[in-house]
Amino acid sequence: MTISIDPQKTNNESLQPKGWLRYFSFSLDHKVIGIQYLVCGFLFYLIGGTLASAIRIELASPMSDFMPRDVYNQVLTLHGTIMIFLWIVPVVNGAFGNYLIPFYVGARDMAFPRLNAVAFWLIPPSGLMLVASYFVEGAAQAGWTAYPPLSITTPQSGQIIWILSVLLLGGSSIFGGINFIATIIKLRRPGLKLMQLPMYCWAMLGTSLLVVLSTPVLAGTLILLSFDIIANTGFFNPVLGGNVVVYQHLFWFYSHPAVYIMVLPAFGLVSEILPVHARKPLFGYTTMVFSIMGIVVLGLVVWAHHMFTSGTPPWMRLFFTIATAFIAVPTGIKFFNWVATLWGGKISINSAMLFSCGFIINFVFGGITGVALAQVPFDIHVHDTYFVVAHFHYIVYGGTVFIIFSSIYHWFPKVIGKMLNEKLGILHFIITFIGFNLCFAPQHWLGLNGMPRRVAEYDPQFQFVNQISSLGALLMAISTIPFLINVFLSVRNGKNAGDNPWNALTPEWLTSSPPPVENWEGEAPLVEEPYGYGKEISEQK
Amino acid sequence: MTTLDSSKEIQKNNSEVNETHEDFRMFGLITFLIADGMTFAGFFAAYLTYKAVNPLPDGAIYELELPIPTLNTILLLVSSATFHKAGKALLKDKNSDSQKWLFFTAFLGIIFLICQLFEYFHLPFGLTDNLFASTFYALTGFHGLHVTLGTLMILIIAWQSRINGGRLTSRNMFPLEAVELYWHFVDGIWVVLFIILYLL
Numbered sequence: 103m104t105i106s107i108d109p110q111k112t113n114n115e116s117l118q119p120k121g122w123l124r125y126f127s128f129s130l131d132h133k134v135i136g137i138q139y140l141v142c143g144f145l146f147y148l149i150g151g152t153l154a155s156a157i158r159i160e161l162a163s164p165m166s167d168f169m170p171r172d173v174y175n176q177v178l179t180l181h182g183t184i185m186i187f188l189w190i191v192p193v194v195n196g197a198f199g200n201y202l203i204p205f206y207v208g209a210r211d212m213a214f215p216r217l218n219a220v221a222f223w224l225i226p227p228s229g230l231m232l233v234a235s236y237f238v239e240g241a242a243q244a245g246w247t248a249y250p251p252l253s254i255t256t257p258q259s260g261q262i263i264w265i266l267s268v269l270l271l272g273g274s275s276i277f278g279g280i281n282f283i284a285t286i287i288k289l290r291r292p293g294l295k296l297m298q299l300p301m302y303c304w305a306m307l308g309t310s311l312l313v314v315l316s317t318p319v320l321a322g323t324l325i326l327l328s329f330d331i332i333a334n335t336g337f338f339n340p341v342l343g344g345n346v347v348v349y350q351h352l353f354w355f356y357s358h359p360a361v362y363i364m365v366l367p368a369f370g371l372v373s374e375i376l377p378v379h380a381r382k383p384l385f386g387y388t389t390m391v392f393s394i395m396g397i398v399v400l401g402l403v404v405w406a407h408h409m410f411t412s413g414t415p416p417w418m419r420l421f422f423t424i425a426t427a428f429i430a431v432p433t434g435i436k437f438f439n440w441v442a443t444l445w446g447g448k449i450s451i452n453s454a455m456l457f458s459c460g461f462i463i464n465f466v467f468g469g470i471t472g473v474a475l476a477q478v479p480f481d482i483h484v485h486d487t488y489f490v491v492a493h494f495h496y497i498v499y500g501g502t503v504f505i506i507f508s509s510i511y512h513w514f515p516k517v518i519g520k521m522l523n524e525k526l527g528i529l530h531f532i533i534t535f536i537g538f539n540l541c542f543a544p545q546h547w548l549g550l551n552g553m554p555r556r557v558a559e560y561d562p563q564f565q566f567v568n569q570i571s572s573l574g575a576l577l578m579a580i581s582t583i584p585f586l587i588n589v590f591l592s593v594r595n596g597k598n599a600g601d602n603p604w605n606a607l608t609p610e611w612l613t614s615s616p617p618p619v620e621n622w623e624g625e626a627p628l629v630e631e632p633y634g635y636g637k638e639i640s641e642q643k
Numbered sequence: 644m645t646t647l648d649s650s651k652e653i654q655k656n657n658s659e660v661n662e663t664h665e666d667f668r669m670f671g672l673i674t675f676l677i678a679d680g681m682t683f684a685g686f687f688a689a690y691l692t693y694k695a696v697n698p699l700p701d702g703a704i705y706e707l708e709l710p711i712p713t714l715n716t717i718l719l720l721v722s723s724a725t726f727h728k729a730g731k732a733l734l735k736d737k738n739s740d741s742q743k744w745l746f747f748t749a750f751l752g753i754i755f756l757i758c759q760l761f762e763y764f765h766l767p768f769g770l771t772d773n774l775f776a777s778t779f780y781a782l783t784g785f786h787g788l789h790v791t792l793g794t795l796m797i798l799i800i801a802w803q804s805r806i807n808g809g810r811l812t813s814r815n816m817f818p819l820e821a822v823e824l825y826w827h828f829v830d831g832i833w834v835v836l837f838i839i840l841y842l843l
Contacts, residue, residue: 288670318680322682335770336771336774345692
């Protein structure tokens with residue numbers, strides 16, 4: 103274990119961050135921006151979660167009695183858009199990326215601090231604009247995919263506000279991506295090699311490449327769509343000679359990589375959390391790196407597997423089925439690596455570890471249904487049914503959101519300097535895990551039996567299973583309560599954490615908690631083995 | 644090696660630590676231009692797909708004349724060369740020469756935009772006439788927006804390269820280099836656009 107720390111490490115109180123008002127300012131400090139992303143994202147998560155609860159209340163009975171049909175469509179559109187663009191993408195990239203990446207590369211801030219602050223401050227206005235569109239003439243109704251001709255024929259104002267909002271969020275995402283690439287490649291501390299970086303850096307590098315390569319295509323597509331809506335052009339309007347499938351291709355060229363933009367950072371975060379709490383080195387570092395880069399490359403060439411029922415020609419179906427099946431290989435490698443990391447480790451059963459293990463279990467389910475959905479005959483059977491809903495919620499909730507919670511439990515002591523309450527944390531995990539599986543596992547069955555998604559009404563024979571699912575959603579809503587209580591109690595009077603409560607080796611733990619403004623009092627430490635756990639003992643022998 | 648604002652702040656806060664790092668603003672700009680290029684790639688992909696699968700309906704007019712766009716291609720290529728001249732002149736501390744070349748480049752950009760508008764007004768089809776017309780205006784318009792922004796930036800750096808009190812000198816070349824790279828990028832996109840839209 104070689105960690106060189108500046109011997110002149112002194113506690114200079116004047117460098118400690120002060121005051122909560124800086125979280126409402128145009129701060130250039132990457133740690134402040136990271137927390138801004140996290141809290142802002144969590145507020146939108148609560149809004150999106152309320153909308154999800156409304157959806158599940160509506161679906162507790164077969165008739166559309168809780169809200170009118172068009173309101174149901176608006177609610178599901180807002181739910182999808184808020185959860186993806188305002189909660190998962192900003193938090194798993196922006197929040198943890200901004201907080202951790204400068205530590206991991208041994209820098210004092212991101213490469214472009216001002217661009218970083220701009221990227222964050224694009225989010226609250228666009229989010230508020232999106233939510234406010236409900237009160238204008240009704241929000242967008244065409245789902246988060248905004249497929250034409252539906253998006254062209256539904257009321258215009260809501261759809262246009264939706265487009266503007268997503269364009270701003272896309273811009274924020276691109277600025278963030280440019281910043282991460284420059285920080286990881288160019289701002290590394292002298293002497294720190296690429297293959298010594300913690301895994302989250304690699305995950306963020308891959309994610310940022312996807313962001314930079316695919317988000318602009320979405321922006322261009324949405325500009326064309328807004329022309330169709332405002333200027334009466336016919337890019338995607340079959341009546342005027344346009345082609346709706348072109349929209350789907352361009353949209354999924356972004357939105358399939360978007361799945362990896364949401365989940366690759368979670369892969370990185372879980373690779374940081376597991377070794378610490380299992381006290382073992384991360385298994386197969388090199389294969390992890392190549393798996394991430396493999397997923398990046400393959401992730402860009404599989405988009406049409408969302409479009410098997412859109413009249414895609416057979417050769418295209420064949421190519422995209424095979425390419426999608428290939429993604430299971432690098433993903434599978436990562437899973438075996440995580441299991442091997444846990445294998446024989448000295449595992450602490452704490453909230454962070456439980457949420458990470460929950461992630462592994464849920465994501466295996468989501469991954470298996472994903473491979474199933476890539477097969478054309480099966481996909482045609484379950485296309486646009488609740489099977490798809492179950493699949494992607496297993497990926498983005500069971501996968502990424504579990505990791506977001508896991509990461510909050512893991513890094514809270516570093517950010518605040520206080521420990522979270524473990525009992526409340528474990529309660530949070532148990533309710534979330536049971537609620538989540540109760541909510542989404544039955545939806546596989548619903549989908550296989552042909553219940554279509556995005557419709558407020560359904561065949562009465564599905565009522566019982568839908569009610570089980572709604573019960574699960576209720577538990578998920580309740581699970582937020584112990585978490586919020588835990589955070590508020592711990593911020594006020596939690597147990598002092600000290601600098602390194604988990605005895606972790608990654609660089610962010612080698613400074614005080616909370617870290618000073620410039621991250622380190624002296625020179626940044628050179629961490630050559632971020633996962634060198636268990637070696638202390640062998641060295642002692 | 645350049646000391647950036649952030650590291651200046653570091654030195655202010657912590658005088659013991661004296662850190663500088665390599666200038667990676669150009670790296671960030673290149674990443675941004677790759678992203679911008681992907682937007683154009685999306686538009687080109689849409690246009691080519693339309694060409695391949697959506698036939699032009701009966702009676703629809705989509706005819707493009709070559710002379711003006713050819714002139715525009717030459718204008719942009721020459722402007723790339725004159726911009727390069729401006730950079731060379733600045734490197735030799737000939738600020739006034741550099742400023743002349745920059746103004747000439749901006750002038751070429753403005754001529755390009757005027758030619759483009761002239762073409763728009765004389766084309767036999769409008770924005771909503773048919774699919775290809777819409778795509779043509781969207782692509783050339785989006786490119787024209789880039790040329791407009793580029794011309795404005797050239798005028799700004801031309802102002803900054805003035806002899807008395809200008810911040811653009813041979814020691815601070817970055818603004819010029821950044822705009823130059825952007826301008827070459829816009830030229831390159833135009834060449835691709837010219838081939839795909841007019842020649843294919």
